[in-house]
Amino acid sequence: MRKIIIMLAAIIAAVSCSSGERICKVPEKLSYPEWLEGDWYEKNPDYIICSAHDGDITAPLEGNSSLIVSARTYEEYLLDFTEEISDDVYEIRFTVDRDSGEPLYLETFYEFTRLTDCTVQLREKHLKAYGDDVSDIEPDPIVLNRIANSCNMQK
Helix, strand or coil, X not given: CHHHHXXXXXXXXXXXXXXXXXXXXXXXXXXXXXXXXXXXXXXXXXXXXXXXXXXXXEEEECCEEEEEEECCCCHHHEEEEEEEECCCEEEEEEEECHHHCCCEEEEEEEEEEECCCCEEEEEEEEEEEECCEEEEECCCCEEEEECCHHHHHCC
């Protein structure tokens, strides 16, 4: 247990920005767990809405499966970036500079929870700004299914 806590602290420290930095960098490869690797769909296996490959993740933005955001989308505007990993949960959170454009997602949070080897629940939360109007956006969590031969045979 102590080893896991030390490892998590090292991961968080490695991808977080120090308080003295104005801009931060997303690591070359994210540290998502093996169980998240692959392509995921909600209802139609021909329509992938989440993907984790080669150390990067794409996921829906604001619950809209036609809008895809990569973890590196806002890289040049990042103020803070963290990943947290446990056996069945992977979280990614980033905060961007408010002056970088409008409308703007000031904070973005994704939480992937492993339900089975073939399903995960995705929860997202955003703080969105448009001029002086700032709003919290938290769509309902969705359950995603893995596109894999072993998962398709279980149905």
